[in-house]
Amino acid sequence: MTPFDLVEPASLEEAIALIDPDDPDVRAIAGGTALMLMMKAGVFSPKRLVSLRRIGDSFSKISTTTAGDLVVGAMTPLSAIENSPEVLRHAPVIARTMTRLSNVRVRNVATVGGALAHADPHMDLPPVLIALGASVTIVGPSGERGMAVEQLLTGYYETALAKNELITRVHIPALGATRAAYFKVTTGSADDWPALGVAVALDMVGSSVKSARIVVSAATTKATRMFAAEKALIGKSANDATLKTVADAAVGEAEILADVRGSASYKRELLRVYAARAVRAAIEARGGAHQ
Amino acid sequence: MSTAARTINFTLNGRPVTADVKPHHNVVEFLQSQFALFGARESCGQGLCGCCTVLVDGKPVSGCLYLAVFLDGAEVVTVENLAEPGKLDLIQDAFIECGAFQCGYCTPGFIMMSRALLVQHPDPDDQQIRDYLTGNLCRCAAYPEIVNAVKMAARKSKAGSTGRS
Amino acid sequence: MQLGFTMFEKVHLDGGQVTNASLADYKIPGIHDVPPMENEAVDTYQSNGPFGAKGVGELATFGVSPAIANAIDDAVGVRLTELPLNAEAVLRALRAKDNKPLGDD
Numbered sequence: 057m058t059p060f061d062l063v064e065p066a067s068l069e070e071a072i073a074l075i076d077p078d079d080p081d082v083r084a085i086a087g088g089t090a091l092m093l094m095m096k097a098g099v100f101s102p103k104r105l106v107s108l109r110r111i112g113d114s115f116s117k118i119s120t121t122t123a124g125d126l127v128v129g130a131m132t133p134l135s136a137i138e139n140s141p142e143v144l145r146h147a148p149v150i151a152r153t154m155t156r157l158s159n160v161r162v163r164n165v166a167t168v169g170g171a172l173a174h175a176d177p178h179m180d181l182p183p184v185l186i187a188l189g190a191s192v193t194i195v196g197p198s199g200e201r202g203m204a205v206e207q208l209l210t211g212y213y214e215t216a217l218a219k220n221e222l223i224t225r226v227h228i229p230a231l232g233a234t235r236a237a238y239f240k241v242t243t244g245s246a247d248d249w250p251a252l253g254v255a256v257a258l259d260m261v262g263s264s265v266k267s268a269r270i271v272v273s274a275a276t277t278k279a280t281r282m283f284a285a286e287k288a289l290i291g292k293s294a295n296d297a298t299l300k301t302v303a304d305a306a307v308g309e310a311e312i313l314a315d316v317r318g319s320a321s322y323k324r325e326l327l328r329v330y331a332a333r334a335v336r337a338a339i340e341a342r343g344g345a346h347q
Numbered sequence: 348m349s350t351a352a353r354t355i356n357f358t359l360n361g362r363p364v365t366a367d368v369k370p371h372h373n374v375v376e377f378l379q380s381q382f383a384l385f386g387a388r389e390s391c392g393q394g395l396c397g398c399c400t401v402l403v404d405g406k407p408v409s410g411c412l413y414l415a416v417f418l419d420g421a422e423v424v425t426v427e428n429l430a431e432p433g434k435l436d437l438i439q440d441a442f443i444e445c446g447a448f449q450c451g452y453c454t455p456g457f458i459m460m461s462r463a464l465l466v467q468h469p470d471p472d473d474q475q476i477r478d479y480l481t482g483n484l485c486r487c488a489a490y491p492e493i494v495n496a497v498k499m500a501a502r503k504s505k506a507g508s509t510g511r512s
Numbered sequence: 513m514q515l516g517f518t519m520f521e522k523v524h525l526d527g528g529q530v531t532n533a534s535l536a537d538y539k540i541p542g543i544h545d546v547p548p549m550e551n552e553a554v555d556t557y558q559s560n561g562p563f564g565a566k567g568v569g570e571l572a573t574f575g576v577s578p579a580i581a582n583a584i585d586d587a588v589g590v591r592l593t594e595l596p597l598n599a600e601a602v603l604r605a606l607r608a609k610d611n612k613p614l615g616d617d
């Protein structure tokens with residue numbers, strides 16, 4: 057890696073002030089797992105990194121509001137959400153997603169904020185958070201704003217964040233009777249990045265689906281909601297015929313890309329299978345979300 | 348703005364130390380160049396293989412992806428600290444007894460991970476062992492023997508053994 | 513090792529340049545990928561080896577790929593002749609056999 061300066065501010069305001077929005081060579085560093093890969097590969101050579109590690113506890117806590125929303129600080133390591141009793145109770149699908157995200161060492165260091173801001177389409181957390189209707193709090197020089205995770209991710213490694221805006225918290229709304237599931241589909245070794253991710257969250261009335269969010273990732277340029285597939289599911293009971301139309305709709309609308317993990321035509325077939333499986337798994341998830 | 352070295356203080360294998368470190372150096376480079384500790388070595392350099400595993404505040408991390416400056420104030424343990432020179436701790440001992448390696452390149456990483464695993468799960472089942480070690484690669488594919496070794500170490504630890512002298 | 517070659521290890525080339533020259537893109541088997549194995553020794557005599565002995569290292573790997581290819585043929589009736597024998601290769605062969613070939617994109 058080429059030499060750079062590292063500053064470790066003690067407050068959020070200071071951190072934001074240290075990031076020059078017009079200088080692409082100055083960036084925030086949280087766990088550093090994604091940035092280190094980029095710096096080692098030579099695709100990013102910063103002049104200065106602004107470490108978020110000393111900013112303090114409020115930034116790395118997991119809590120529940122009185123309304124039952126789960127609030128996760130952006131500097132929370134992924135291993136903390138994997139092992140948090142609150143996350144397990146509130147949104148077990150998140151804790152379960154963690155167990156197959158990369159490995160123990162990366163999860164000990166990588167943060168929730170980094171997993172969102174990096175915007176690599178292969179990441180496992182964004183599709184799950186979008187399916188659960190999560191949002192983030194963002195702080196910049198002119199104050200605070202909120203934004204749905206769905207709006208945060210705008211493209212391939214692209215977000216709606218200004219260079220000097222930081223994510224401070226993630227809010228996951230109280231799930232009530234919502235059931236959710238996420239499938240990470242790998243085509244190489246089991247510990248690989250996903251070739252395809254499918255997240256589903258839905259509410260049922262009796263045996264029919266009242267509302268649903270279906271999100272596809274990894275095979276697309278960003279985690280993307282499948283609106284046509286959702287429409288095909290809502291108001292129906294999830295029998296084989298419905299699931300086939302849901303899967304076909306997802307395959308029709310998802311813009312699937314080829315890479316070393318598989319051709320686009322193969323990933324479309326994976327989506328056809330896993331869209332249906334994920335819906336079924338969500339419906340079968342008891343007392344919240346499993347899978 | 349300065350790319351110059353700065354001074355950090357941390358505990359290394361139980362001993363308080365002070366060292367100068369450049370912001371762009373990672374933990375593996377730092378331990379090798381300033382402390383002559385070569386047990387954590389870089390193989391993939393991408394967080395995927397575990398050869399560079401060290402424990403920071405009790406948690407295993409990939410030294411290849413961890414900035415050395417971030418060790419400031421931390422407690423760091425490397426494979427060199429498992430047992431006194433000339434002795435083996437019980438995980439090392441179990442790896443030998445089970446033949447849990449061929450070339451040995453991956454072994455320090457697997458041993459450090461196993462140590463952290465046994466702290467979290469003193470009596471792990473096969474699935475827990477595999478899930479915990481999924482980020483460690485062994486090209487010799489000694490995986491079945493590694494799983495056996497971890498189980499043996501867990502058994503011996505329960506029985507109160509501390510290793511071979 | 514041969515299990516890796518058989519199941520997923522593929523060198524991708526672009527004009528002679530390797531495009532997946534890292535362990536992030538060239539996947540080798542991890543601890544979840546290696547199934548339980550049983551070893552069986554087959555008695556044999558190698559006339560030009562010392563005391564009739566034969567090396568056992570790589571020799572033991574030759575059988576892996578054909579064994580898995582045979583298992584695939586036995587299970588679903590397609591014969592794969594190119595490594596890796598991954599799921600996409602199997603689906604492609606099945607579709608070709610049904611005259612509904614998978615697209616090239």
Ligand SMILES: Cc1cc2nc3c(=O)[nH]c(=O)nc-3n(C[C@H](O)[C@H](O)[C@H](O)COP(=O)(O)OP(=O)(O)OC[C@H]3O[C@@H](n4cnc5c(N)ncnc54)[C@H](O)[C@@H]3O)c2cc1C
Pocket residue numbers: 083084085086087088089090091092093108130131156157158159162165166167168169170171172173174178179180181217221222223224248249250393394395412
């Ligand atoms: C070997 C390996 C395998 C992996 N496999 C997977 C996988 O299978 N699935 C998966 O989902 N992920 C995987 N990851 C990715 C991992 O999840 C990310 O590297 C990690 O989440 C990034 O977090 P970080 O804190 O380390 O970010 P950093 O590297 O510190 O930062 C990443 C980016 O986010 C920005 N950033 C960080 N925090 C904030 C914030 N609070 N506000 C605004 N911007 C911020 C930084 O400026 C930088 O641009 C893998 C990583 C490695 C190294």
Ligand code: FES
Pocket residue numbers: 388389390391392393394395396397398399400409410411412
């Ligand atoms: S060298 Fe660090 S994980 Fe491979």
Ligand code: FES
Pocket residue numbers: 447448449450451452453454484485486487488489
């Ligand atoms: S023993 Fe050779 S790599 Fe593991």
